[in-house]
Amino acid sequence: MQKEIILNVEDLRASVEGKEILQGINFKVAAGEVHAIMGPNGSGKSTFASVLAGNPKYDHISGKAEYMGKDILDMSIEDRAREGLFLGFQYPVEIPGVSMSNFMRLAVNEQRKYRGEEPLTAAQFLKLMRERAAVVELDAKLMNRAVNSGFSGGEKKRNEIFQMAMLQPKLALLDETDSGLDIDALRIVATGVNNLRSEENGIVLITHYQRLLDYIVPDYVHVLYKGRIIYSGDKELSLKLEKEGYDWLIKEYESK
Ligand SMILES: Nc1ncnc2c1ncn2[C@@H]1O[C@H](COP(=O)(O)OP(=O)(O)O)[C@@H](O)[C@H]1O
Ligand SMILES: [Mg+2]
Numbered sequence: 001m002q003k004e005i006i007l008n009v010e011d012l013r014a015s016v017e018g019k020e021i022l023q024g025i026n027f028k029v030a031a032g033e034v035h036a037i038m039g040p041n042g043s044g045k046s047t048f049a050s051v052l053a054g055n056p057k058y059d060h061i062s063g064k065a066e067y068m069g070k071d072i073l074d075m076s077i078e079d080r081a082r083e084g085l086f087l088g089f090q091y092p093v094e095i096p097g098v099s100m101s102n103f104m105r106l107a108v109n110e111q112r113k114y115r116g117e118e119p120l121t122a123a124q125f126l127k128l129m130r131e132r133a134a135v136v137e138l139d140a141k142l143m144n145r146a147v148n149s150g151f152s153g154g155e156k157k158r159n160e161i162f163q164m165a166m167l168q169p170k171l172a173l174l175d176e177t178d179s180g181l182d183i184d185a186l187r188i189v190a191t192g193v194n195n196l197r198s199e200e201n202g203i204v205l206i207t208h209y210q211r212l213l214d215y216i217v218p219d220y221v222h223v224l225y226k227g228r229i230i231y232s233g234d235k236e237l238s239l240k241l242e243k244e245g246y247d248w249l250i251k252e253y254e255s256k
Contacts, residue, residue, distance in 0.1 A: 003030035006171050006202040007072075011063035013227075014051045020061065021047045023227035029171065029202040034193070036213055036238060037206045039224035040246050045206045048224065049175040053087040054080060067171065081107075082114040086169030088160050088176075095147035100159070101129060103147045104166050111167060132165040135195055136188055157185045161192030172196060175206040190215030210242035223249055 007029040014022040021044045029035055039045055051058045052065060054077045065072045067085060075083070095103060108128075109119040120128065133140055138158045148156055164172055176189065186209070193203055193216050205216065213221070213235065221237040222229045223246065230253045231237070241249075 003032060005030050006068060007204070008066045009064070012048075012051070012065055013061035013063050014047065015059045015061055016047060016057055021058075021227050022051065022061075024063065025224075025227070025229060027222070027229060029204060031202060032199040033220065034197060034203045034205065034216065034218045036216075036218040036221045037204065037224055037229075038208070038210075038221060038238060038241060040250075041208075043224045044227040045224050046175055047227075049087065049173055049206055052085075052173060053077070081167075082111055084111070084167075084170035086164050086167055086172040088164065088172070088174040096149055098147055099144050100147055101125075101143040104129065104143075104163065107163070108166055129166065133162055135165055136161045136192055138162045154182070154185055154188075157181075158188050161188050164192055164196060168196065169201065171202045171204070173204040173206070176209065176212060181209060181212065186212055186215060210238045213238045225250060225253065 005028060007027070009025050009027040012022055012025040012027075013020060025048060027035075037045055037048070047058060051060065052072060054073075054075070060073050067075075067080070067083065070083070072080060072085070080087075105120070105122075105125050108125065112119055129143065130140065133143070136158050138155075142151070142155060142159065145151075148159060151159060164174075172193070174189065174193070181189065189212065193205065197203060205212065205218065207213070217235055218238070219234065221233050221235065221241075223231040223237070223241070225246070231249050
């Protein structure tokens, strides 16, 4: 059976502050797949994530990005979330005065409403929240605190993965490049991702750290360089990159 295509990016070009960063990205994610995007600093990994997230600083030049067959670049940021797209770095904002549990209840019920499902009752929500918080070992006390305010780096990371576990997205895209993941954070991300992983959804991990890929074994590994995916392989590729760095690949690419 043909696998459902969740994300389809073709020849995507985008700029920031007038400078073309993404220079023709081709990238496909089908249901059941976990993809890792790696690459040297400044190659455009976070830019790619930001364009998919709809960050207004980034301008689409040409090419397409479809999520579940719909033009994602044309969707409002709210609709991207409602449609089941989860972008990890999108929610690190602090929301004073709104508790985590209220925030999540709103988010979950808004998504259910969008899908034509009944909202969860308070009791149902509480049960779900407890289950999912346990998965990422998130302290239940955090739920009563305002969203992200005064959270430590580790708590923010747990919180992000908790949100993902609550929303059970169709596609999760996590940019772990700059988060300086310590071993604890690595474990949390890995647990969350491995729990989410199923035949129904897709996961894209942008990561600098091959270490993370010891905990989450990706189906595909891609190397982004100068705004293009210049090489794709499987888990073995990330191990080779760890040993040999990117130079051999870049040389090969530049000589073509
Ligand atoms: N907001 C921005 N303003 C100016 N330049 C940016 C901005 N975001 C990214 N860039 C530039 O785009 C290039 C790619 O950056 P980025 O996507 O962050 O790379 P990576 O995540 O692979 O390290 C870099 O040259 C960076 O300086
Ligand atoms: Mg980055």
